[in-house]
Amino acid sequence: MLYLSPPEDLSSLLVGEPSYRAKQLERWLYRTPVLDTSEMTNLSTALRERLQPNLWPFRVVLTETADDGATRKLLFKTPRETSIESVIMGYPRRTTLCLSSQAGCAMGCTFCATGQFGFERQLEPGEIIAQVAYASAILRKEPLPDSPSRITNVVFMGMGEPLANYRRVREALRRMIDIMKIPARAITVSTVGIVPGIRKLADEPWPVNLAISLHATTDELRSSIVPINERYPLHDLIAEARNYFERKGRRVTIEWALISGENDQEEEAVRLAVIAQRMRAHINVIPLNPTPLTAQSAPSAATIQKFMSTLQRQGANATLRNIRGASINAACGQLRLHAEGDSGRLRTGTATVTAIPRKGKA
Numbered sequence: 001m002l003y004l005s006p007p008e009d010l011s012s013l014l015v016g017e018p019s020y021r022a023k024q025l026e027r028w029l030y031r032t033p034v035l036d037t038s039e040m041t042n043l044s045t046a047l048r049e050r051l052q053p054n055l056w057p058f059r060v061v062l063t064e065t066a067d068d069g070a071t072r073k074l075l076f077k078t079p080r081e082t083s084i085e086s087v088i089m090g091y092p093r094r095t096t097l098c099l100s101s102q103a104g105c106a107m108g109c110t111f112c113a114t115g116q117f118g119f120e121r122q123l124e125p126g127e128i129i130a131q132v133a134y135a136s137a138i139l140r141k142e143p144l145p146d147s148p149s150r151i152t153n154v155v156f157m158g159m160g161e162p163l164a165n166y167r168r169v170r171e172a173l174r175r176m177i178d179i180m181k182i183p184a185r186a187i188t189v190s191t192v193g194i195v196p197g198i199r200k201l202a203d204e205p206w207p208v209n210l211a212i213s214l215h216a217t218t219d220e221l222r223s224s225i226v227p228i229n230e231r232y233p234l235h236d237l238i239a240e241a242r243n244y245f246e247r248k249g250r251r252v253t254i255e256w257a258l259i260s261g262e263n264d265q266e267e268e269a270v271r272l273a274v275i276a277q278r279m280r281a282h283i284n285v286i287p288l289n290p291t292p293l294t295a296q297s298a299p300s301a302a303t304i305q306k307f308m309s310t311l312q313r314q315g316a317n318a319t320l321r322n323i324r325g326a327s328i329n330a331a332c333g334q335l336r337l338h339a340e341g342d343s344g345r346l347r348t349g350t351a352t353v354t355a356i357p358r359k360g361k362a
């Protein structure tokens with residue numbers, strides 16, 4: 001598989017070809033990706049035919065669009081039937097790809113469809129980078145309306161916890177930044193709070209953006225929504241996020257999925273404002289895109305407005321984000337759920353449960 005090999009090893013897949021072919025192929029894979037090797041016009045026909053079966057490490061099994069075409073969600077399957085989800089989101093001056101770093105996820109966040117499916121396996125660097133390449137290739141043929149016809153921004157907010165797959169995500173970042181030439185500042189790594197991973201990311205040479213999925217301001221509440229908080233409590237997470245800001249000079253973002261009756265109270269907003277000021281962070285408030293696997297839901301419009309007003313009164317820098325692609329199950333894990341259905345017995349981490357609890361990990 002072409003994307004599964006490091007770009008530096010492409011020549012080993014081109015036995016019998018002149019040495020410059022590797023650079024030509026690298027351009028077609030990483031700089032101007034194409035959907036089909038027949039579009040690799042400076043390679044011989046025989047070589048294009050030989051490469052075609054190995055071009056993509058997955059096949060597309062579902063494509064859905066929403067938001068008047070501005071959101072396109074892709075569900076891929078690998079040869080061993082592993083599901084991978086990506087979402088392309090168009091805006092007036094940017095086109096953002098939300099990609100997956102793991103198949104499934106072991107973190108078990110209670111509001112997340114992927115968390116309820118449990119962990120399947122780590123995605124390889126080539127499987128991560130191929131999501132970017134495929135999205136770039138499809139956009140050149142079928143751009144989203146009123147948005148750039150190329151991927152300008154990448155966010156690691158799809159299936160999986162990227163910092164729990166550090167070595168492979170790092171290699172994917174290297175290829176994106178050094179070979180695809182996507183600016184590090186246009187890439188966001190979003191974590192639910194893997195503190196040692198944040199520290200390692202701060203040591204890397206690239207000023208990528210860091211987003212923290214916070215969702216609660218006390219350890220008790222956070223552990224019930226985001227179980228990894230028991231291992232990496234708020235005090236340590238806040239300190240590490242602040243360290244990232246100081247090392248990189250990049251403002252950290254706090255992601256806050258607003259869940260009715262759980263983290264939408266005024267006192268949560270007041271404490272959130274204090275934490276954001278300590279982290280020097282911007283807050284993105286996203287009303288929950290509910291999954292059929294849990295009873296959680298988004299608050300009413302009035303509660304959302306009150307929460308935002310409290311943040312603003314407290315001097316926090318906060319934005320209310322739209323739910324993108326709610327009609328097409330665009331929250332992570334939902335497209336897979338939509339395509340495969342709920343078997344009724346879903347894994348959460350290593351446990352098998354028959355019902356999804358409202359709070360806490362089974």
Ligand code: SF4
Pocket residue numbers: 105106107108109112113114115116158159160161192332
């Ligand atoms: S929200 Fe992210 S970290 Fe939490 S279970 Fe879902 S994919 Fe994993």
